[in-house]
Amino acid sequence: MHLQVDSVSKRFGHGSSSKLVLDRISFDLHSGEFVALVGSSGSGKSTLMRLIAGLDQPSAGSIRIDGQPVRRPGPDRGMVFQKYSLYPWLTAAQNVAFGMALQGRPRAEIRERTAFFLEVVGLADAARRLPRELSGGMQQRVAIARALAADPRVLLLDEPFGALDIQIRETMQEFLHRLWSQTGLAALLITHDLEEALLLADRVHILAPSPGRIVRTVTVDHDRGAMGQLRVSPAFLALREELACCLRSLEPATGR
Numbered sequence: 001m002h003l004q005v006d007s008v009s010k011r012f013g014h015g016s017s018s019k020l021v022l023d024r025i026s027f028d029l030h031s032g033e034f035v036a037l038v039g040s041s042g043s044g045k046s047t048l049m050r051l052i053a054g055l056d057q058p059s060a061g062s063i064r065i066d067g068q069p070v071r072r073p074g075p076d077r078g079m080v081f082q083k084y085s086l087y088p089w090l091t092a093a094q095n096v097a098f099g100m101a102l103q104g105r106p107r108a109e110i111r112e113r114t115a116f117f118l119e120v121v122g123l124a125d126a127a128r129r130l131p132r133e134l135s136g137g138m139q140q141r142v143a144i145a146r147a148l149a150a151d152p153r154v155l156l157l158d159e160p161f162g163a164l165d166i167q168i169r170e171t172m173q174e175f176l177h178r179l180w181s182q183t184g185l186a187a188l189l190i191t192h193d194l195e196e197a198l199l200l201a202d203r204v205h206i207l208a209p210s211p212g213r214i215v216r217t218v219t220v221d222h223d224r225g226a227m228g229q230l231r232v233s234p235a236f237l238a239l240r241e242e243l244a245c246c247l248r249s250l251e252p253a254t255g256r
């Protein structure tokens, strides 16, 4: 799988009241890679994710998967959003099964894959529970199981842990890293959390806001074996601080 985002711009509205939200964004993502884009609120992260998902079209530039332009949502892209996007009236298992049923898979296969992916995310015991009976972290794990069960080639994650408190977020980051390293999937993470991006991704693109554009790209090659130790290692903290400085310098003046 090769995702190519090539000089993508997005403008909303027309004429003098129009707004350029993304300005010539380019990057690549291959199978087995983990790429993150970090930017402040309003830098166009979700807009970019919607374009890659095929929910909207770029104003200029192109998005291709294995050379084919992305025109609509497809099963090759598994999405996980910030807000819990589970159907509240369906159980965890039914939520995981839903996408596979839409794909027209045989019922026995759906049952088997649902059980398998709930097990993968550690929620085999929660199969029959409704979303409201699950914690936020558990709901996001169901959303990840649902995305994985449809057998995507790239996992698109838009602030997947943004609504979780810090301890759960750290557990989920470790979980996502293990999952990704075991599956060999391509993963694209969009986040405003620099630490999260540096912990998880091989490559981190820094987005400047208004309009959203990539101003810096860092290749991260630290050993992620022990994420808890990595978080506090001097080299990691130094890189994080340097980039935090870069991000702060990009904030538009607020006039306050």
Ligand SMILES: Nc1ncnc2c1ncn2[C@@H]1O[C@H](COP(=O)(O)OP(=O)(O)OP(=O)(O)O)[C@@H](O)[C@H]1O
Pocket (backbone or CB within 6 Å): 012, 013, 021, 039, 040, 041, 042, 043, 044, 045, 046, 047, 048, 192
């Ligand atoms: N459909 C739309 N029509 C007009 N403007 C839009 C539309 N969608 C997004 N925008 C504008 O584009 C800009 C970027 O929004 P976007 O949601 O992509 O940012 P974000 O980086 O995801 O922010 P956050 O971190 O808060 O989620 C905002 O100024 C927003 O108002």
Ligand SMILES: [Mg+2]
Pocket (backbone or CB within 6 Å): 045, 046, 047
């Ligand atoms: Mg967003």
